[in-house]
Amino acid sequence: MQRSTIAELSRQLRGGSVTSRALVERYLAAIEALDGSINAFITVCGEQALAAADAADELLQSGQAGPLTGVPLAHKDIFCTTDAPTTCGSRMLEGYVSPFDATAVERLRAAGAVLVGKTNMDEFAMGSSTETSYFGPTGNPWDLNRSPGGSSGGSAAAVAAGMIPAGTGTDTGGSIRQPAALAGVTGFKPTYGRVSRYGMVAFASSLDQAGTLTLTAEDAAILMEAMAGFDPRDSTCADLPVPAYTDALNTSLAGKRIGVPKEFFDAGLDSDNEQCVREAIAVFEEQGATVVEVSLPNLHLSVPAYYIVAPAECSSNLSRFDGVRFGHRHEEVTDLESFYKLTRKEGFGPEVKRRIITGAYVLSAGYYDAYYLKAQQVRQLISEDFKRCFAEVDLLAGPTTPTPAFLLGEKMDDPVQMYLNDIYTIGVNLAGLPGISVPCGLVRGLPVGLQLIGPQFGESAVLNCAHIYQQQTQWHDLVPAISASGSDGDSR
Amino acid sequence: MALSKKDIQQIAHLARIEVSDDEIADYVDKLSQIIGLVDQLQQVNTTDVVPMAHPSDMYQRLRDDEVSEVNQRELFQRNASAVTDGLYRVPKVLD
């Protein structure tokens, strides 16, 4: 079996050359064959998926199908679903079934997509390797000893290995783009406020944004057209019309200005990675774009600013996990304080607890101004840097990560090293911008990602540019060692 | 800046997380590294910089005052392991 894009599957489904049931069966078989070694899924909902596929097939027969009708899909296990547990990769929510669907889930469901499973993730999306999951780490299909990145590592690995054509993800500091880069798939994070956060278990509310992990930018555009848009249940969701992203995919890049921030090419960037990214940028020039060097002088402050803002928000967001109304509960104590402390000690893993405590610390009396307020000011500086750039250029281009996939366990005992892996992605979240990572080469047999960044609500330009790149290159077609096709280096 | 065991215990208490004696050294070590990382910001001159609480520069939208929710107690309480007479049970709350 070859990997297929949503666009292809959609054509086949509507053309009647394949049924949704057949597709679901095929992907379930791939999961069955591969996931024992990859561990990309926390939950696989085969029976429900087949039932939904049958319903989709009826719709397809009746000619009322949309572009996603019958297309198998996986959700990162941070999206609330009523028909499958939502664990957030945590013992705290083991077996938890949400009483409601997330807006993104609801919309994709309404568009006809068939939920096949829920993918593995760093616990509560806190991590860059999918190793902090209570349900065990996910392996990178390119090298099972390596991490697929994180926190949306499950979706990235599942798409890379052909266990699912596309998956959703969330990106708080790079959690879609970084695993996309490390697993060799396309990871798209829209502008903050473009996709409703309702029903997405919150990590850091001012940074979290839902997006997609797909084989192509075109697939990201197709999914975004279903997911994006105003939701009255999310006060931070933008009340703006959603452009027809797929219509803009083939717009010529002639005359476009692409900025290359010099800070993206610092000493931390692997030289082979740099080579791939430079070559990718040259493709844009061939397509008629003008490439100019720009500067994000405060970029180096994005990691420290992020590691104040994100933990502060997470420490508060995760206070609701107290063992009373849902989730893990410590049963043996009779005093309230021990009840809370033991419930939370047992329910949360080490990285989540570190972040909660860090967050409580930076907000606590006497430290608020020095940490939290300072970080908000630095956030402003970083955001202004981006705004200055976008006054000059249409898009920014650079690496997604400093290096290809690292070994599982390599950074687990050194949180700061793990955090610094997100140096090129975090600023985008602080400023609330759209960004994408597309495969742009192999380094030592591992994929690397090119990152494209747009101004707020400039998703169309980002997807357009990524799509044009993918029309000119085949990096996104490279198939990893462990995949449904079973061979290395094949085209999909 | 290095954190002390006492700092950790205090903050962990605020965050209601039990930190046992055999875990504390690891917390001290890793959290001190993290605080060391974020302490870089202290060098930045941010005079007159307006703090940015949010990436969105939009305003709060207001909802009409309408009752739109129905009673779903039974559904919600399926996730709760200790319920009596519709009330969530917790260890005794002191005034």
Next chain:
Amino acid sequence: MSWETVIGLEIHAQLATRSKIFSGASTAYGAEPNTQACAVDLGYPGVLPVLNAEAVRLAVRFGLAIGASISERSVFARKNYFYPDLPKGYQISQYELPIVVGGSIRIGLDDGGEKHVAVTRAHLEEDAGKSVHENFDGESGIDLNRAGTPLLEIVSEPELSSAVEAVAYMRTVHQLVRYLGICDGNMQEGSFRCDANVSIRQVGDEQLGTRTELKNLNSFRFIERAINYEIERQIDVIEDGGEVVQETRLYDSDRHETRPMRSKEDANDYRYFPDPDLLPVVLDSNYIETQRAALPELPEARQQRFVQSFGLSRKDAAVLTGSRETADYYEGLVEYLKGEHKLAANWVNGELAAALNRDSTGISEARVTPKLLAGLLQRIVDGTISGKIAKEVFEAIWQGEGEADDIIESRGLRQISDSGELETIIDQVLANNPSQVEQYRGGAHKVLGFLVGQVMKATGGKANPGQVNELLRTKL
């Protein structure tokens, strides 16, 4: 040593919205536990708050009524602490940028003077749920129906100097919020409650003493008693050489004492920060001016107008304007009774108030409507019935027997104004009481009263006492 007291109040007024401040669940009181707590109120993973426009409008209304400035930009913040009645582990409140800033409340003092109490701020926040301790065998039960009910927290400056002043302030705010229709003021249901910050200092000291915060003050009587208890306690502590500890204390109305709240012992680091799920609330001047134009006449102005336009005493006017409903009733009544303002006031504050009180009825629901009462009072004014008979007729109207005229007619209560009829009765009385007639004629004029009484008795109270008096004198 001579001590003075400094008190600041934090009043929590539940805003009269249909749905909660951040969710579409009902705010109705008294439902079965947890049946009015939706996913948002329960703090379910993935839920988000959306602000209720009406809560904002009601807060603005209050701010405008006290002459405060309305913030064009206000921000919601999270107040973080763990407590079982607080489902998210934080309360959404306002901290650095509240919606209402400044303003003042004028209170009347016992000596007839007045005092302006400055309001620091009033901010929007969500209420918490409730813990139930009965029948739980060492555990507590949590009901989150109240969680998310909108509150306006009205914070005064520490400018009140006695428990009596604190109560006067609280009553004035209570009257105001009901006038504005922003809170039902029901203290039993907890719709209107307060915390008091109490400290003492030596007379003449500039610096404030260490304060304690008293919680759970849910009646005017308890506020006064709790504050007085606390003042005495603080004086005792200091005079015994101790120091007042800054703490939160709970008033126990059964034992009439305050005691430290154990649950608040370490809750002083709330780690406030702007709520990233909510954006700044921005109100333009157009909105604010529209709300200003929609303000009703406020109690103080209305009281003034009642004194000036209706010639009422300050005291009568104060009672009549005590609630908006009472003042509306009174104005409705005098519409029908031009010129009889005092009579109308006496009846509203007297007979009507007593009947409402007896039957625990609100004036808006009174069966004796302004029109019905006016019909009755008209008959006093035109001499058809006496004031005494009128009370009987009032009672009959109250019982639903119809209009005054019908009752007067059917019960034959019309005053005997025909002097021929009355003379016959007087002659009869004089004939039946020869010795009293003898005494009067002998100069003992005091017996006239007795004779008048006999005539009134014989007429069943329907005679006009003045007329009886005059006729008797003539005959004697």
